[in-house]
Amino acid sequence: MRMKKPAVVLATAALMTLAACGGGSGNSGPTASKTLAAGGGAGSFKNKDAKAPLAMPSDASKGGTLTVLTNQVPAYLDPTQAYFTDSTAILSDLVTRSLTQYAYNEKTNDMQLIPDMATDLGRPSSDNKSWTFTLRPGLKFEDGTPVKAEDVAYAVKRSFAIAELPEGPTYNTTFFLDGDKYKGPFKDKGAYNGVVVKGNDITIKMRRPFTDMDYYASFPSFTAIPQAKDNPQTYGNHPIATGPYKFVNYKAGSELTLTKNTNWDPSTDPGRIQAVDGWDFKFGQDTAKLENVIINDNGTAKTTLTYDDVSASSYRQIAQDKARLVTGTSPCTFMWYLDMTKIKDVNVRRAVGYAYPYKAAWKAGGEIIGVTRVPGTSILPPGTAGRVEYDALGNKGSETDPAKAKQLLAKAGFKPGQFEIKFLFASDDDLSVAAKNEIVKGLQAGGFKATPIASTSETIRTDRTDPKSPINVRSSGWCSDWPTGGSWFPAQWAGSLVGLDGMPNLANFKQKDMDDQQDHILDTMTPQQAAPAWGQFDKSMETKYYPAVVTGYDGTAMMHGSKVGGMENDNVRGMPTFARMYITK
Amino acid sequence: MGIQPTELSENDVQADDAIPVTSAVAGRSPTQIALSRLRADKIALVCFAIVVIFVLIAVFAPLLTKMFGVELHAGNPVTDLDEFNYPAFGPPDHGFTWKAPLGIAPNTANDLTAEWLYGARTSLFVATVATLVSTVIGVVVGLLAGFSTGWLDRALNFVIDVFLSLPFILVALAVAPIIVSRFNQQPDKLVFWQFVALLAVLSFLTWMTLARLVRGEVLSLREREFVQAARVIGVPTRRILFKELLPNLVAPIIVSISLGLPAFVTAEAGLAYLGIGVVGAPSWGQTINKAVTFFNTYPLYLYAPIVGVTMLVMALNLLGDAVRDAFDPKTRR
Numbered sequence A: 001m002r003m004k005k006p007a008v009v010l011a012t013a014a015l016m017t018l019a020a021c022g023g024g025s026g027n028s029g030p031t032a033s034k035t036l037a038a039g040g041g042a043g044s045f046k047n048k049d050a051k052a053p054l055a056m057p058s059d060a061s062k063g064g065t066l067t068v069l070t071n072q073v074p075a076y077l078d079p080t081q082a083y084f085t086d087s088t089a090i091l092s093d094l095v096t097r098s099l100t101q102y103a104y105n106e107k108t109n110d111m112q113l114i115p116d117m118a119t120d121l122g123r124p125s126s127d128n129k130s131w132t133f134t135l136r137p138g139l140k141f142e143d144g145t146p147v148k149a150e151d152v153a154y155a156v157k158r159s160f161a162i163a164e165l166p167e168g169p170t171y172n173t174t175f176f177l178d179g180d181k182y183k184g185p186f187k188d189k190g191a192y193n194g195v196v197v198k199g200n201d202i203t204i205k206m207r208r209p210f211t212d213m214d215y216y217a218s219f220p221s222f223t224a225i226p227q228a229k230d231n232p233q234t235y236g237n238h239p240i241a242t243g244p245y246k247f248v249n250y251k252a253g254s255e256l257t258l259t260k261n262t263n264w265d266p267s268t269d270p271g272r273i274q275a276v277d278g279w280d281f282k283f284g285q286d287t288a289k290l291e292n293v294i295i296n297d298n299g300t301a302k303t304t305l306t307y308d309d310v311s312a313s314s315y316r317q318i319a320q321d322k323a324r325l326v327t328g329t330s331p332c333t334f335m336w337y338l339d340m341t342k343i344k345d346v347n348v349r350r351a352v353g354y355a356y357p358y359k360a361a362w363k364a365g366g367e368i369i370g371v372t373r374v375p376g377t378s379i380l381p382p383g384t385a386g387r388v389e390y391d392a393l394g395n396k397g398s399e400t401d402p403a404k405a406k407q408l409l410a411k412a413g414f415k416p417g418q419f420e421i422k423f424l425f426a427s428d429d430d431l432s433v434a435a436k437n438e439i440v441k442g443l444q445a446g447g448f449k450a451t452p453i454a455s456t457s458e459t460i461r462t463d464r465t466d467p468k469s470p471i472n473v474r475s476s477g478w479c480s481d482w483p484t485g486g487s488w489f490p491a492q493w494a495g496s497l498v499g500l501d502g503m504p505n506l507a508n509f510k511q512k513d514m515d516d517q518q519d520h521i522l523d524t525m526t527p528q529q530a531a532p533a534w535g536q537f538d539k540s541m542e543t544k545y546y547p548a549v550v551t552g553y554d555g556t557a558m559m560h561g562s563k564v565g566g567m568e569n570d571n572v573r574g575m576p577t578f579a580r581m582y583i584t585k
Numbered sequence B: 001m002g003i004q005p006t007e008l009s010e011n012d013v014q015a016d017d018a019i020p021v022t023s024a025v026a027g028r029s030p031t032q033i034a035l036s037r038l039r040a041d042k043i044a045l046v047c048f049a050i051v052v053i054f055v056l057i058a059v060f061a062p063l064l065t066k067m068f069g070v071e072l073h074a075g076n077p078v079t080d081l082d083e084f085n086y087p088a089f090g091p092p093d094h095g096f097t098w099k100a101p102l103g104i105a106p107n108t109a110n111d112l113t114a115e116w117l118y119g120a121r122t123s124l125f126v127a128t129v130a131t132l133v134s135t136v137i138g139v140v141v142g143l144l145a146g147f148s149t150g151w152l153d154r155a156l157n158f159v160i161d162v163f164l165s166l167p168f169i170l171v172a173l174a175v176a177p178i179i180v181s182r183f184n185q186q187p188d189k190l191v192f193w194q195f196v197a198l199l200a201v202l203s204f205l206t207w208m209t210l211a212r213l214v215r216g217e218v219l220s221l222r223e224r225e226f227v228q229a230a231r232v233i234g235v236p237t238r239r240i241l242f243k244e245l246l247p248n249l250v251a252p253i254i255v256s257i258s259l260g261l262p263a264f265v266t267a268e269a270g271l272a273y274l275g276i277g278v279v280g281a282p283s284w285g286q287t288i289n290k291a292v293t294f295f296n297t298y299p300l301y302l303y304a305p306i307v308g309v310t311m312l313v314m315a316l317n318l319l320g321d322a323v324r325d326a327f328d329p330k331t332r333r
Helices: A008-015 A087-097 A151-159 A172-173 A289-295 A298-305 A312-319 A344-353 A358-364 A402-411 A429-444 A460-464 A510-525 A527-544 B010-015 B031-038 B040-057 B061-068 B112-147 B151-165 B170-183 B187-204 B208-220 B225-232 B237-272 B284-294 B297-325
Strands: A065-069 A100-105 A111-117 A131-136 A195-198 A201-205 A245-252 A255-260 A278-282 A327-340 A420-426 A449-455 A474-480 A546-561 A583-584
Touching: A065 A289, A065 A298, A087 A151, A087 A245, A087 A255, A087 A358, A151 A195, A201 B010, A245 A278, A245 A344, A255 B284, A289 A298, A289 A312, A289 A546, A289 B284, A298 B225, A312 A546, A312 B284, A327 A344, A344 A402, A344 A429, A358 A429, A420 A429, A420 A460, A429 A449, A449 A460, A449 B187, A460 A474, A474 A546, B031 B040, B031 B237, B031 B297, B040 B112, B040 B297, B061 B112, B112 B151, B112 B187, B112 B208, B112 B237, B112 B284, B112 B297, B151 B208, B170 B187, B187 B237, B208 B237, B225 B237, B237 B284, B237 B297, B284 B297
Parallel strands: A065 A278, A420 A449
Antiparallel strands: A100 A111, A131 A201, A195 A201, A245 A255, A255 A278, A327 A474, A327 A546
């Protein structure tokens, strides 16, 4: 999934503008964050028996308005196009229900996949080539008309209309029947054979086995959309609500107001409550200002929250009031993708891993180690089903060893200062420049020649994926779409992606043995077998080829006012758990 | 040719024994008069001293950093910062230390004393060069436009109008990414050309007011008798411009320089704050930009460069005012 800060995260990764948060001042270190401990997962557990309605918490008062201030601006609020963490969380948790959903589990401090509009998590056929979901009775749109299976089928068809509705998730084109041919209901007036409706049953047919359909069905694109009211250009300004809140006022780029949807019935929903009267989102706010408002906690600020990570400068003040800081992980891994076509010797690639100044670059880039950036060595982030913990270099993902780097370079036949590493940085971003300075120091100490290539925050994304860019390392990252390896390796590490527009395979990684392993997992394994197989794939790829330096996992640290209740970290998205939030008595 | 006060021989005056009170009527050039006025102005003297101190700091920045035992960009974030990315020694938590008299920066651990000293250097260098270049361009264009009649005057006036219509900040914003994309593969050249681009933007977009001022003065001067006399006896135009007209323009030019310097110091800091100024070198504006968010927890980070900019700009401005008063014969005190 794409992160809420696309330009920065996907662009600069190790050079992110995230910042501080965590423990108390001095005594308890910031590493004491609870979800970072072992077992903290990213929704890798499912509970198909979750019961509706969700009980109202005992300290919840009825009514009031929660205000959300953020520096971010959500890209699209059309359910079909929602693929960033912020738009997905706002739509799924509050407005548009999908076939399945994630819900916070207090016991494990983790997100669980539970049914939503469907009665269960879907029933796959034995070969995983068709999935059937059954709609609950009693579902209604915000205008009171009942939700029919046809409305969900229409939403599924709509997600193929990439020309009219770009930027949404596109697993449907890869896995669904005729996904490569069908162009959506706007262009293609004919029938689509991939979705079959029978009474309350919706059956989705695949062209290749798809084991993760239950996770994929939690995306807002699997909501219900009444075809009669759809206009792809304007639907995102007011998506018809099926969840507990509906749009009242949406000004793209500045604000969104939600109010109670009286046609939402709690007895049909195992994951959401409707405690407050409304929500007030204000986008594109000044970071320093919004942090001051929440820290000072006066008046309406008591019912105000943000989903931005707290900045290094404000962290100290909020650290004294730890109850108002929510920390955890988002399932994202930052990497330095080493271009396999330009850095051909595996010893040189490993040397980069030893020379990279992990801690210095993180700190200079404004990251708090252990809180907003968690050291790690596996590509799959903590909490992914079947994840294998390994250490390809034996450096814990955070220790720099210049001597070892020089030694490996000598083994590969390069004198110190001979092999050149070229990487991008944003010259108009202070933190990016500071991190670049540290990376240059580190690489030089490790025997490389370091050439930072200047770009700007505006252009760094396109520069990075431009095949003509004179760089041999790409700093970026990836976030889970769902917590199994299936949303990681086929999306970034398949040989077939080399040379495509937008450069999805950032390391230009194309090895026949690895591609064969991926096909084997995708085409022959059950979900239970596939999860550990992806973990092993992760380990063998990094150990054998070392195509990427893992530069840590993404941590989350969000502040809220003293009367905001039920706010936890949704570790599938790195967002607040909007669905269960309320104002305390 | 009209006789300039500057061209009066002082010997002639002193030799005139017919007047008993020799010293009281000693001829003095306008510059001498202005300087003596300045010397009597205490505020001007104090400001001048402050400016001199800043100039010395700028010139000797490398020596001073050595004297303090600090170094530019030498901080190690891993060892010098605590787990919250705040300094592990020095302010704001650990009191004063000679290891880092002005503290070190959070996140990067760069020494702020060194940043401050080199920041003074950047500020003054940028301000001086930009002032010189814009003054030279302004004076030359103003002289030519004022003295020439016909098409050259019209053409130069048009150029002045064109440059006046260019919005300063927008041009600076537009130039920055062009420089980045042109030199993105040569880090050293990039820093150099970013610096040059900043100087160019500051110089080439600020000379117009002076040019207009000079042109106006020249328009009135060129019809005076001494200029006409020079023309009649065949003095070359170049000589008329630089020997006859320019000395009469010294006062407005000096005033423009003295008011231009502080404006450029502010402009440099302002552009750096917007992230489009000096990027490779330390600068007060950049430090202010980074320090703003730390204002609540680490005020010294912000205060040091602000005090630097404020003191320098105030001293230069007051000095400029004093210079203007001193050179203006109409000033009465």
